[in-house]
Amino acid sequence: MVEITTTTEVETLSVGAIAVAKKKDSAQPRDDVAVKIDRALWRLAGAVAAFRGLSLAEYLSAALKPIVTREFDDLPKERKAEGETKTR
Numbered sequence: 001m002v003e004i005t006t007t008t009e010v011e012t013l014s015v016g017a018i019a020v021a022k023k024k025d026s027a028q029p030r031d032d033v034a035v036k037i038d039r040a041l042w043r044l045a046g047a048v049a050a051f052r053g054l055s056l057a058e059y060l061s062a063a064l065k066p067i068v069t070r071e072f073d074d075l076p077k078e079r080k081a082e083g084e085t086k087t088r
Helices: 007-023 039-052 056-087
Strands: none
16 A cells, blocks of 8 residues: 655656556547646545556546436436425
8 A cells, every 4th residue: 555645745646647647548438528626636536546547537537427426316306305495
């Protein structure tokens, strides 16, 4: 297990993740887009992705997919509950 003790180590690992992402020849075409996230979270996510040999986009997509899918599926329930609140 790699222990990260400083932000400099995290930044180095994050840069490594970017290098891995550029070198990796993906069998499946990806349709990645640029997004803005908090810099501290970017550093941590980059370190995890680098440690696992993934691109940052692959890591974040896999981590976010179940959360976003669940919340997307819950939208009709929220909408219905919101409507019930307004009619009372």
